[in-house]
Amino acid sequence: MKTFVRYLPLLLLAVAWETVSRLGIVSSLVLPALSSVAQAWFALIKEPDFWSNTAASLYRAGSGLLLAIVVGAALGIAMAWWRPLNVLLSSVVEMFYPMPKTALIPVTALWLGFGDGSKILLIFLGCMLPVTLGAYNGARSSDRTLIWSSRSMGASRLRVLWDVVIPSAMPELLNGVRTALALSFILLVTSEQIVSRQGLGYLIGYLGANGSYDAMFAVVMTVAFLGFAADRLYQVLMQRALAWRE
Amino acid sequence: MARVSDQPSMRPDASLPLERPVGGMLIAARSVFARSLGIILLIVAWEAVARSGSVTPFLLPTFTATMTRIWSDTLSGELLGNLGVTIYRSIAGFAIATVLGIALGTLMSRNRLVRWFFDPIISVGFPMPKIAFLPIVILWLGFYDVPKISMVAVEAIFPIVTATLIGIQGVERELLWSARNMGANEREVVWHVVMPAAFPQIMTGLQVALPIALIVAIVTEMLMGGYGVGGAMINASRLADSRGVFAGIVEIAVIGFVMVKCMALLRRRMLLWHQEAQDPTTV
Numbered sequence: 001m002k003t004f005v006r007y008l009p010l011l012l013l014a015v016a017w018e019t020v021s022r023l024g025i026v027s028s029l030v031l032p033a034l035s036s037v038a039q040a041w042f043a044l045i046k047e048p049d050f051w052s053n054t055a056a057s058l059y060r061a062g063s064g065l066l067l068a069i070v071v072g073a074a075l076g077i078a079m080a081w082w083r084p085l086n087v088l089l090s091s092v093v094e095m096f097y098p099m100p101k102t103a104l105i106p107v108t109a110l111w112l113g114f115g116d117g118s119k120i121l122l123i124f125l126g127c128m129l130p131v132t133l134g135a136y137n138g139a140r141s142s143d144r145t146l147i148w149s150s151r152s153m154g155a156s157r158l159r160v161l162w163d164v165v166i167p168s169a170m171p172e173l174l175n176g177v178r179t180a181l182a183l184s185f186i187l188l189v190t191s192e193q194i195v196s197r198q199g200l201g202y203l204i205g206y207l208g209a210n211g212s213y214d215a216m217f218a219v220v221m222t223v224a225f226l227g228f229a230a231d232r233l234y235q236v237l238m239q240r241a242l243a244w245r246e
Numbered sequence: 247m248a249r250v251s252d253q254p255s256m257r258p259d260a261s262l263p264l265e266r267p268v269g270g271m272l273i274a275a276r277s278v279f280a281r282s283l284g285i286i287l288l289i290v291a292w293e294a295v296a297r298s299g300s301v302t303p304f305l306l307p308t309f310t311a312t313m314t315r316i317w318s319d320t321l322s323g324e325l326l327g328n329l330g331v332t333i334y335r336s337i338a339g340f341a342i343a344t345v346l347g348i349a350l351g352t353l354m355s356r357n358r359l360v361r362w363f364f365d366p367i368i369s370v371g372f373p374m375p376k377i378a379f380l381p382i383v384i385l386w387l388g389f390y391d392v393p394k395i396s397m398v399a400v401e402a403i404f405p406i407v408t409a410t411l412i413g414i415q416g417v418e419r420e421l422l423w424s425a426r427n428m429g430a431n432e433r434e435v436v437w438h439v440v441m442p443a444a445f446p447q448i449m450t451g452l453q454v455a456l457p458i459a460l461i462v463a464i465v466t467e468m469l470m471g472g473y474g475v476g477g478a479m480i481n482a483s484r485l486a487d488s489r490g491v492f493a494g495i496v497e498i499a500v501i502g503f504v505m506v507k508c509m510a511l512l513r514r515r516m517l518l519w520h521q522e523a524q525d526p527t528t529v
Contacts (some may be wrong), residue, residue, distance in 0.1 A: 009363045010370065030385055091284040095499065098506035100461035102476075103498040105468065106483030106491045111305060185375035190465050193380075194480065201378075208381040216381060223378040231373030 019226040032214040034191050041218035050203070054222075057199040060116055063190045064123025068180055072128040073173055076135025080169070081161060093132060101126030101183070102190055109195040119199075126187045134176020138169030138224035174238050181234055200226075304488050312492045319493065324478075332474040335391060336463035337397025340456060347403045347455075348448060351410025352436065364407075372404045377462065380469055382401065394466040401462045402455040409451020413444030449513050456509050460502055475501075 014034055020026055021033035032040075044050045079086045079093075104122055112118035142165050150160050192201025198222050207216040289309050295301065296308040303311070319325035356360040380397060387393035417440055425439045467476025475497055482490025 005362075007366050010366050015369070029258075088284045088287065091281050092288055094448055095285055095503055098457045098460075098502040100457065100464045100501040100502055102465045102468065103479065103495050104460055106479050107495060109483060110486075110491060182373055182375070184375050186461070186465070189375055189378050190469060193469055202376065204381055213385070220378045220382060224374040224376070227375040227378075228373050230372060 032217055036214045037217045037221065040212075040214040041222070044215060044218055050219075053199055053203050056116070057188060057201070058226075060119040060192075061123060061184045062200065064120040065180060065184045066125055067124040068127035068184075069131055069177055071124070072176070072180070073135045074178075076132040076137075077129075077139045077161075077166060077169060079110075079132070079136050080093070080105030080139035081165065093129060093136075094217070097129050097133060101187060105191050105194055106186075108191075108195060114195050118195070119188065121189050122191050123184050127184050130179040130183065131173065131176045133150065135169050135173040135178075138172030139165050141172070142168035171242060175242065178231070178234060178238070181230060182227070185223070185230070189223055263312070269427055306362065307489045307492055311489055313495060314495060315489045315493045325497070328473060328475050328478050329497065329501065332460075332463055332467065332476065335394050335467075335474065336398055336459040338391075339395045339463065340402050340459040340470070342395070342399040343402035343406055343455060343459070344452060345408030346399070348410050351407045351448075352414065352440075354407070354411055355414040356436070368404060368407055372408065376401050377465055380466060384470065389470055389472065392464060394470070397466050398459045398462045402459045403452040406448070406451045408447050409454070410444065413447025413451075414440055416447065417443040426463075446517060449517065453506075453509050453513065457502060460505060464498060 002006055017031070018034045021031050075089075079089055090223075101122070104125055108118040108122040112121055146164050146168070147160055147192075150164050155163065188199070189201040189204075192199035193205045196202045204216055204219050204223070207213075207219060292306070293309045296303065296306045296311075307315075316325065350360075350364065354364055378395070379400075380393075383393045383397055387396060421439050421443060422435060425435050430438065463474070464476035467474035468480045471477050471480060475494055479491055479494035479498075482488075482494065
């Protein structure tokens with residue numbers, strides 16, 4: 001009951017959408033009724049094409065993101081750990097962090113063409129810096145007294161890194177990953193819409209150009225839902241992973 | 247360390263060790279050099295790799311060629327026009343998002359009905375890749391500025407609303423109680439107590455939203471073509487004009503950097519009275 005009341009506004013919006021379109025207040029070309037979008041979606045999921053495009057998109061986002069997390073986290077922690085690296089890279093990170101990563105879409109296409117490679121490289125480059133910055137800030141803020149006491153109790157520098165610095169970098173690092181997750185969807189959809197022959201972004205552009213708007217709405221909703229679901233799933237995992245903190 | 251009697255005008259130099267004036271300037275110059283060392287090395291490496299012949303100029307034009315291209319675009323006025331359009335779109339969308347976002351966040355914190363209605367919409371809408379809706383927005387609003395600015399506003403409003411809401415909820419009860427106790431009415435409480443106290447949080451939201459606004463402006467330009475830095479880059483890429491593409495990247499990196507720096511500066515200016523301004527600035 002409580003969840004029902006909480007999410008009632010969304011239901012109201014859905015009902016409003018359906019009535020506005022059914023009553024012809026706006027043309028069904030501009031806004032297909034929710035029910036016809038749902039119908040189009042059910043028709044869509046029966047087609048193998050839809051699944052292969054979804055798989056292509058998820059593969060690209062997943063591998064790009066994974067690379068970004070591994071490299072980004074290692075880089076961030078290394079920057080907090082080793083001063084020369086910090087001096088060298090902090091200005092580069094500071095310069096590129098605010099840069100809209102979508103600017104790289106034409107370059108990755110130039111380098112790797114229209115296939116999976118250019119998307120994966122784009123998502124990797126675009127998602128790396130939020131993770132790096134999170135890892136760096138987290139590692140830098142690790143408690144001095146913890147480091148000192150573990151050192152004085154005879155832990156080696158590597159041991160301190162592994163047992164003190166990395167765990168205390170975790171919360172901020174994981175927050176950086178969350179930003180990266182949201183970013184990866186944006187980069188994926190735009191790059192697929194601009195330069196691709198496969199993937200959900202491509203499907204949106206293709207269906208829109210063909211004028212099958214209810215199917216296009218269905219794919220757009222699918223992408224939006226995937227992004228939302230990924231974020232929720234990640235939050236649950238993150239809380240589980242950070243349970244030791246409380 | 248931080249004392250009330252410290253003059254704000256002394257602040258900028260406080261982080262540098264005090265020495266003789268000339269020595270101070272030298273140290274400042276050296277620290278600027280040290281901080282930009284990474285960028286300088288990156289540019290040198292770029293030039294070296296591009297000149298070494300291990301990659302074709304198509305894949306990586308030299309830095310000097312790219313700068314020459316930017317210079318010639320500046321002289322022809324093309325760069326200024328494109329930059330102006332892109333900055334106009336992102337700032338216009340950002341301004342709309344700021345006004346509506348702060349208003350909505352404030353309303354949500356004051357009124358339970360508004361809160362009930364918008365809470366699920368925001369919690370569901372925030373993590374969604376809203377850029378996917380662009381084809382629909384084009385369908386509704388056509389091409390040119392309006393769909394782009396609305397897209398920017400829609401993407402930028404979420405962090406602002408959430409930050410406003412969190413900021414207002416974090417205001418200390420004692421402040422509100424004492425203001426009311428001293429006879430402030432509801433409006434005065436909002437304007438003179440809640441807003442200033444929530445301001446650092448709101449500012450953080452704005453700082454998150456500004457780069458998003460720029461990203462979305464450029465993405466919409468890329469997807470829809472036409473004027474603007476994004477459109478120019480896509481055109482260059484379609485014509486296999488790699489100098490144009492790299493010129494676009496340098497331009498976009500510089501605008502992004504300048505915008506974020508301006509915002510950080512604005513924050514420092516506007517929050518001089520706040521505790522955080524006394525803390526040493528970190529990297």
